[in-house]
Structures are given as C-alpha cells and as structure tokens.
Amino acid sequence: xxxxxxxxxxxxxxxxxxxxxxxxxxxxxxxRRRALHRHRRRARTEDRLPPASGLVAAADMEALxxxxxxxxxxxxxxxxxxxxEGALVMARxxxxxxEGEHVRNVARSIQLxxxxxxxxxxxxxxxxxxxxLATSR
Numbered sequence: 001x002x003x004x005x006x007x008x009x010x011x012x013x014x015x016x017x018x019x020x021x022x023x024x025x026x027x028x029x030x031x032r033r034r035a036l037h038r039h040r041r042r043a044r045t046e047d048r049l050p051p052a053s054g055l056v057a058a059a060d061m062e063a064l065x066x067x068x069x070x071x072x073x074x075x076x077x078x079x080x081x082x083x084x085e086g087a088l089v090m091a092r093x094x095x096x097x098x099e100g101e102h103v104r105n106v107a108r109s110i111q112l113x114x115x116x117x118x119x120x121x122x123x124x125x126x127x128x129x130x131x132x133l134a135t136s137r
Contacts, residue, residue, distance in 0.1 A: 077121045084114045
C-alpha cells in the first residue's frame, strides 16, 4: 500500500512542498505517545478541533462579541476556562513526553499558572453569582 503526502522542501528551492510517495510504515509507539497520535488524528479528521483542544470556535467568538455587560463577562469567563483547560492538557503532554528538560520545565510552569487562572476565574464567577443573588432579593 502506498500513499502520497506533501513534505517540506529545503529553503531556497522556490517550492513550498514536494509530493513524496512511498510505502506506509507502521511503527510501535510508546503508550503515552499513542494517546497524542490519536488526538492529532481526530483533530485532522474533524471539521474543527475537539473542545479539549482549548480552541474557541469562531461562532462562539461572534456570539461573545454580540453580548454586553454581565452576560459578556460570564460568557468570557466560560470561554477562557475552556481555553485554559486545553492548555493544561497540552502542558501535561509536554511535561511527560518532551525530550528537553527546558521544555518540561516550561510545561510544568504553564500547568501551575493555568490551574491558578482557572481557580481564580471560578472564584470570580462564584463571587459575581453571589452578588447577583444578593441584588435580586
């Protein structure tokens, strides 16, 4: 079985990619990397990335831009929570799979920062919900 794929070419050739054909090679992956491969495969085959990716869909951004006041604030915090959760997933992958110590250290730092941001947004949401409840009485 053969498949053709576009591969990068050396700089200065004036071409962006070249068509490379060859046999499909099957290789064994470390169990941790297998999960990352499955995630990438799903991301390529779906119309948009799964919510765990942390990317916010364009439709969500358009809906956000139409909101004002407390509704905007609440939806913004929700979308940022999704974004930070996706960053946590990526940082966990990097901290476990990265070859370089520097990359692992940065990934661990990102995990701590994103977890703190998520906690801060949850506290903010709870405080605003309590304030809204108090004013509605």
